Amino acid sequence: MVAATEEFLHHQLSGYARAWESDRASALAAWDLEARLRTALTLFEHVRRLDEQMTADIVAARSSWTPDSAAKLLAFYREWERPTSQIAKRIAELQSKGHQVEGADEFRTATLHARSALNTSLEKLERSVREADEGKLRPLGEIRDELRRRADAGR
Amino acid sequence: MSYAVELTPVAEGDLDSLPPMLASHVLEQLDRLAADPVRLSRRGSFPHPLYQKYQFYWPPDAPREAEVTILFRYSQDETTLEIVGIGVVHYG
Numbered sequence: 638m639v640a641a642t643e644e645f646l647h648h649q650l651s652g653y654a655r656a657w658e659s660d661r662a663s664a665l666a667a668w669d670l671e672a673r674l675r676t677a678l679t680l681f682e683h684v685r686r687l688d689e690q691m692t693a694d695i696v697a698a699r700s701s702w703t704p705d706s707a708a709k710l711l712a713f714y715r716e717w718e719r720p721t722s723q724i725a726k727r728i729a730e731l732q733s734k735g736h737q738v739e740g741a742d743e744f745r746t747a748t749l750h751a752r753s754a755l756n757t758s759l760e761k762l763e764r765s766v767r768e769a770d771e772g773k774l775r776p777l778g779e780i781r782d783e784l785r786r787r788a789d790a791g792r
Numbered sequence: 793m794s795y796a797v798e799l800t801p802v803a804e805g806d807l808d809s810l811p812p813m814l815a816s817h818v819l820e821q822l823d824r825l826a827a828d829p830v831r832l833s834r835r836g837s838f839p840h841p842l843y844q845k846y847q848f849y850w851p852p853d854a855p856r857e858a859e860v861t862i863l864f865r866y867s868q869d870e871t872t873l874e875i876v877g878i879g880v881v882h883y884g
Contacts, residue, residue: 688838710838725884745883749859752881754838765802765876774798774874781819
């Protein structure tokens with residue numbers, strides 16, 4: 638079931654990313670960009686749902702993400718994220734001319750969420766958790782004092 | 793109930809790598825989180841379903857330029873938030 642969904646979503650996302658890559662329009666009308674944003678947001682929602690389902694399966698199995706399962710999920714986020722800089726530029730172009738672009742805020746939020754997922758290093762997280770398990774933790778107050786001292790010394 | 797907050801060296805390195813203004817905002821948000829972690833956080837999805845996730849935007853009063861994600865867990869005696877990661881991504 639999930640495998641079939643993954644294949645379907647993979648085809649959808651690669652078509653979406655390719656469509657943006659081959660886009661040669663010199664400028665987009667607001668209605669056109671808004672329609673494209675709706676497509677982007679619908680696809681993002683599909684990736685999020687898959688993420689939630691994979692997470693629920695992992696929790697039910699009392700397991701955790703492996704490099705393979707993480708790579709599989711991240712491939713979807715990466716494919717969705719591929720054209721986002723190009724899209725953000727299109728949005729900025731229209732907004733700089735005074736146009737309201739419906740869906741622009743939601744697109745910004747979705748982009749940040751996708752990049753947050755892609756920004757994750759499982760290896761680094763595991764290292765940090767090991768540190769916590771070994772009791773290598775420092776109180777926030779101590780860290781704050783040190784940052785203040787460093788900032789004062791730099792003045 | 794307010795919780796104590798502690799950071800692993802990895803999370804401390806994450807905090808250290810931030811520009812001072814953003815680092816200062818993250819410290820404020822950690823205080824906020826300590827006061828009400830149940831309301832402000834949600835169970836993490838990716839990358840680790842067993843940890844809590846608190847996300848907020850930067851800057852706080854302008855169009856969202858960045859998203860900050862704090863990953864943490866509760867200590868065994870449930871008095872402390874153990875911060876295991878602080879991630880920042882940008883838009884544009």
